[in-house]
Amino acid sequence: xxxxxxxxxxxxxxxxVLPGRFTFxxxxxxxxxxxxxxxxxxxxxxxxxxxxxxLPTAADGQIAFTLDPTLTALGREGxxxxxxxDAVHLHAAGPTGLLRGVQTLRxxxxxxxxxxxxxxxxxxxxxxxxxxxxxxxxxRGAMLDVARHFQPASYIRRFIDLLALHKLxxxxxxxxxxxxxxxxxxxxxxxxxxxxxxxxxxGDGIPHGxxxxxxxxxxxxxxxxxxxxxxxxxxxxxxxxxAALAAYPELGNDPDRRLDVxxxxxxxxxxxxxxxxxxxxxxxxxxxxxxxxPSPYLHVGGDECPTIEWAAHPDARRRAREQGLAGPEQLHGxxxxxxxxxxxxxxxxxxxxxxxxxxxxxxxxxxxWRDAADGLAAARRGHEVVMAPHRSTYFDYRESGRRTEPPAxxxxxxxxxxVHAFRxxxxxxxxxxxxxxxxxQAQLWTEYLPTPAHIEYRAFPRLCALAENAWxxxxxxxxxTHRLRHHRVRxxxxxxxxxxxxxEPRLPALRxxxxx
Numbered sequence: 001x002x003x004x005x006x007x008x009x010x011x012x013x014x015x016x017v018l019p020g021r022f023t024f025x026x027x028x029x030x031x032x033x034x035x036x037x038x039x040x041x042x043x044x045x046x047x048x049x050x051x052x053x054x055l056p057t058a059a060d061g062q063i064a065f066t067l068d069p070t071l072t073a074l075g076r077e078g079x080x081x082x083x084x085x086d087a088v089h090l091h092a093a094g095p096t097g098l099l100r101g102v103q104t105l106r107x108x109x110x111x112x113x114x115x116x117x118x119x120x121x122x123x124x125x126x127x128x129x130x131x132x133x134x135x136x137x138x139x140r141g142a143m144l145d146v147a148r149h150f151q152p153a154s155y156i157r158r159f160i161d162l163l164a165l166h167k168l169x170x171x172x173x174x175x176x177x178x179x180x181x182x183x184x185x186x187x188x189x190x191x192x193x194x195x196x197x198x199x200x201x202x203g204d205g206i207p208h209g210x211x212x213x214x215x216x217x218x219x220x221x222x223x224x225x226x227x228x229x230x231x232x233x234x235x236x237x238x239x240x241x242x243a244a245l246a247a248y249p250e251l252g253n254d255p256d257r258r259l260d261v262x263x264x265x266x267x268x269x270x271x272x273x274x275x276x277x278x279x280x281x282x283x284x285x286x287x288x289x290x291x292x293x294p295s296p297y298l299h300v301g302g303d304e305c306p307t308i309e310w311a312a313h314p315d316a317r318r319r320a321r322e323q324g325l326a327g328p329e330q331l332h333g334x335x336x337x338x339x340x341x342x343x344x345x346x347x348x349x350x351x352x353x354x355x356x357x358x359x360x361x362x363x364x365x366x367x368x369w370r371d372a373a374d375g376l377a378a379a380r381r382g383h384e385v386v387m388a389p390h391r392s393t394y395f396d397y398r399e400s401g402r403r404t405e406p407p408a409x410x411x412x413x414x415x416x417x418x419v420h421a422f423r424x425x426x427x428x429x430x431x432x433x434x435x436x437x438x439x440x441q442a443q444l445w446t447e448y449l450p451t452p453a454h455i456e457y458r459a460f461p462r463l464c465a466l467a468e469n470a471w472x473x474x475x476x477x478x479x480x481t482h483r484l485r486h487h488r489v490r491x492x493x494x495x496x497x498x499x500x501x502x503x504e505p506r507l508p509a510l511r512x513x514x515x516x
Contacts, residue, residue: 005017006108006127006129007482007483007485007486007487008104008107008108008483009107009166009464009467009468009483009484009487010166010167010464010467010468010470010471010472011468011471011472011473011475011479011480011483012104012131012132012133012472013078013131013132013133013134013472013473014130014131014132014133015129015130015131016129016130016131017127017128017129018083018084018128018129018130019085019128020084020085020128021085021125021126021127021128022062022083022084022085022086022087022088022125022126022128023123023124023125023126024047024051024053024055024109024124024125024126025053025124026053026054028053028055028061028062028063029055029056029057029058029060029061029062029063030043030044030055030056030057030058030061030062030063030064030065031057031058031059031060031061031063031064031065032057032064032065033064033065033066033067034067035067035095036065036066036067036095036098038095038098038099038226039065039090039095039098039099039101039102040055040057040065041226042099042102042226042227043055043102043105046102046106047106047109047113049115049116049117049118050112050113050114050115050116050117050118050119051113051119051124052118053124062086062087062088063087063088063089063090064087064088064089064090065090065091065098066089066090066091067091067092067093067094067095067098068091068092068093069093069094070093071091071092071093072093074092074093074097074132074134075093075097075134075135076093076094076096076097077096077097077100077134077135077167077169077228078092078093078097078100078132078133078134078135079091079092079097079098079100079101079104079131079133079134080092080101080131080132080133081101081104081105081129081130081131081133082129082130082131083108083126083127083128083129083130084128085128088105088126090102090105096228097134099164099227099228100133100167100228101133103164103165103166103167104131104133105126106165107165107487107490108126108127108129109124109125109126110122110123110124110125111489111490111492111493112493113493114165114490114493114494115493115494116494116495135167135470135471136470136471136472136473137424137425137437137438137439137440137470137471138438138439139169139170139386139438139439139440139441139470140167140168140169140170140439140440140441140467140470140471141163141168141169141170141171141172141232141386141439141440141441141442142159142163142168142170142171142172142441142442142443142444142459142463142466143172143173143174143234143388143441143442143443143444143445144156144159144171144172144173144174144444144446144455145174145177145443145444145445145446145449146173146174146175146182146446147174147175147176147177147179147180147181147182147236147243147446148177148179148180148265148445148446148447149208149446149447149449149450149451150180150182150196150208150209150210150211151446151452151455152210153212153216153217153219153220155452156171156173156220157220157223158452159171159452159455160220160223160224160227160229160231161227162456162459162463162494162496163227163229164227164228164229165490165494166463166464166467167467167471168229168463168467168470169228169229169230170229170230170232170441171224171229171230171231171232172232172234172299172441173220173231173232173233173234174234174236174299174445175233175234175235176234176235176236176240176241176243176244177236177240177243178240178241178242178243178261178262178268178270179198179242179243179261179262179263179265180195180196180197180198180208180209180210180243180261181195181196181211181243181244181247182196182210182211182212183211183212183217183233183235183288183289183292184211184212184213184214185284185285185288186288187284187285187288188247188248188281188284188285190247190248191243191244191247191248191285192211193247194246194247194261195243195244195246195247195261196209196210196211196243197209197210197261198243198260198261198262198263199260199261199263200263214292217292217293218292221292221293221294230295230297231293231295232293232295232297232298232299232351233289233292233293233295233298233299234298234299234300234301234351235282235285235286235289235298235299235300235301236300236301236303237272237282237300237301237302237335237339238271238272238274238278238301238302238305238332238335238336239267239268239271239272239301239302239303239304239305239306240267240268240301240303240304240305241270241271241272242259242261242262242268242270243261243262244272244281245259245270245272246259246260246261248281250277251272251273251277251278251281252270252271252272252273252278252309253270253271253273253309253310253312253313253315253316254309254313265447267304267306269306269308269309270309271305271306271307271309271310272335273313273315273316274310274315274316274319274331274334274335275315275319279335279338279339282300282339282342283339283342286298286300286339286342286343286346287346290346290348295348296348296349297348297349297350297351297365298343298348298349298350298351299350299351299352300336300339300340300343300350300351300352301352301353302332302336302352302353302360302364303352303353303355303369304353304355305332307328307329307331307332310328310329310331311327311328311329316328316331319331320334332359333359333360333361336350336352336360336361336364337361340352340360340361340363340364341361341363344363349363349365350363350364350365351364351365351366351367351386352364352365352366352367353366353367353369354366354367354368354369354374354375354378354383354385355368355369355370355374356370356374356377357373357374357375357376357377357378357381357383358377358378358381360378360383362381362382362383364383365383365384365385365386365438366378366383366384366385366386367385367386367387367388367441368385368387368388368389369388369389369390369394369443370389370390371389372387372389372392372426375387375389375437376429376433378436379429379432379433379434379436379437380432380433382436383436384436384438385436385437385438386437386438386439386440386441387424387425387437387439387440388440388441388443389422390443391414391418392414392418392419392422393419393422393440393441393442393443393466394409394414394442394443394445395414395442395443395444395458395459395462395463396408396409396443396444396445396446396447396448396449396458397409397411397412397413397414398413398414399413399414399415399416399458399462399499400413400415400499401413406448406454406457407448408448408458409445409447409448414462416461416462416465416499417477419462419465419466419469420465420468420469420477420480422440422465422466422469423469423474424437424439424440424469424470425437439470440466440469440470441466442459442462442463442466444458444459453497456496456497456498457497457498457499458499459498460491460496460498460499461484461487461488461491461498461499462499464484464487465480468480488501
């Protein structure tokens with residue numbers, strides 16, 4: 001079998017196809033070395049629904065998972081895999097590398113192995129191969145907006161599984177915005193009692209709401225960790241906070257004003273005040289976020305923050321003068337500096353949306369979203385950078401110009417070829433700037449993605465191309481599309497309603513879903 005017929009996605013660093021096949025059956029056993037137990041447990045969990053195989057532990061199992069810390073060249077997430085007709089040996093320097101190797105084993109099996117119910121009449125075989133593999137970039141992820149349209153924890157677990165299959169290691173969970181607040185905060189119960197529900201969406205008259213319990217969020221963190229995925233929470237501030245202001249108007253710039261949870265899309269002019277009460281609120285909320293999410297990174301938004309209210313409010317103008325600022329428009333940078341310093345003191349790393357590459361405090365890791373050039377400016381300034389330019393990584397835009405496409409973010413389509421051509425650290429950047437790039441992630445804003453079917457239709461197969469760019473060395477377009485044809489069969493087995501290459505989409509009717 002030629003290497004081209006072993007269609008893994010993302011592509012491994014080195015793949016050699018060997019003669020023969022290995023067969024899983026009821027007699028197949030596993031030998032985990034100390035420290036490899038979690039990877040073996042994941043393999044069993046993922047294969048059991050379709051195959052029914054129990055893969056019991058044995059001292060001389062045909063499948064061996066080993067750890068060797070001296071294999072430093074593999075790095076934290078790299079692994080080596082050798083499959084012969086008689087044995088499977090997966091090794092890595094650390095446990096996360098074994099988790100990545102488990103996903104490769106899943107892809108080497110027949111696609112039916114990915115089904116969530118028993119499949120009969122399939123020979124569960126692997127091609128014999130020798131693979132050495134590891135990631136090109138450390139940050140490989142997707143942002144899922146659950147503020148505009150809430151999704152239940154059961155779906156988030158499925159989405160995490162889809163990320164892990166593609167060796168993506170970060171779920172950026174956008175938990176708050178003008179249109180909804182989804183995380184419970186014990187000190188401010190109104191955030192979910194009031195801020196988690198809106199009367200309608202963009203004038204359609206359909207109520208929408210939902211929030212998570214602390215136990216659900218911690219369960220998501222544990223589910224993700226078992227797959228080598230980190231959940232990075234985002235609490236947006238000082239703009240995109242109208243849901244919070246609906247519950248606690250005193251946090252804004254006019255405590256006597258009563259607002260609703262916003263029912264429109266776009267950018268609301270209502271923002272947090274720059275007074276001590278608002279800052280104390282942010283610190284209290286983030287303390288509870290840190291208690292729930294162990295991620296070293298916490299995202300605090302920082303984007304699309306109008307300064308109209310600050311310019312009109314005497315207390316905000318006074319704050320600007322006290323801080324020696326040229327005017328109220330500079331309060332945004334000051335505010336983000338206060339929050340960033342607080343997180344750093346707590347041992348965390350602040351993340352923020354970057355709109356020009358030079359105004360967020362230097363302690364921030366930045367996500368440039370308006371233009372890739374902002375990423376270069378930020379990297380030259382010394383920021384760590386996660387590249388997220390909207391014309392390459394925003395998957396709420398249409399993938400094609402077909403008239404039958406479901407509603408999407410207004411703007412030109414972003415095709416699969418555009419995502420495939422995107423490079424997180426372009427070749428023409430100087431090496432010092434390129435070294436500041438941690439990686440990249442896709443963005444799935446959900447103004448026009450109300451259901452899981454819509455989310456996955458927009459995400460796939462473009463997320464496959466982004467995963468390839470983040471993990472693998474650049475591969476030619478024909479090579480990628482050849483492997484993608486095989487990979488579509490896997491996604492079909494998983495029930496993913498991915499964007500079709502040559503046929504029109506078939507989706508559920510576009511409608512709101514209301515959650516308790």
